[in-house]
Amino acid sequence: MPKDRRSPGPAPRAAPGTGPEGLDEVDRTLVNLLTADGRMPNNALAEAAGIAPSTCLTRVRSLRERGVIRGFHADVDLAALGQPLQALIAIRIGAHSRDEIDRFRTNVPRLPGVLSLFHVSGANDYLLHVSAATPDALREFVLDHLTADPAVSHAETSLIFEHVRGTPDAHHSPKSRTPAS
Secondary structure, eight states: OOTTSOOOOOOOOOOTTOOGGGOOHHHHHHHHHHHHOTTOOHHHHHHHHTSOHHHHHHHHHHHHHTTSSOOOOOOOOGGGGTOOEEEEEEEEESSOOHHHHHHHHHHGGGSTTEEEEEEOOSSOSEEEEEEESSHHHHHHHIIIIIITSTTEEEEEEEEESOOOOOOHHHHHOGGGOOOOO
């Protein structure tokens, strides 16, 4: 065994949702590597993490079973798909009844062009990330699907000029964060 290879040890078996305390250094390394490149082959992943390929397979399987890794996704160029315009739409719900909120949460993610729906705190109840082919298509989406919805009391659209993804180290390693000065 090369001297820089870590001792594999047993994969942690913490219950789903136990948070970062259920992850050891090897798990965190695997998550960071897969966040940067979800298609990294197992042999390369194992080498980068300093563990055996069989251990790597077991560890990644455990991370998936525990819900730490929920899936692997493609980073798609929306412009290449004819949807070059992106926007965030801040939405306020008028009546905060459970039925209206449940209906809204169920229906909106299924609408054409919806990329993500975020339930947020503050003056707005939701942020909706959408893509559209043209400004006219975006306006029609807002008019047809949001302002026409009886649950929606307010919708404010902000165009996205640029979207830069965070790096794996920035959001997966509490040690890498520094307090704002």
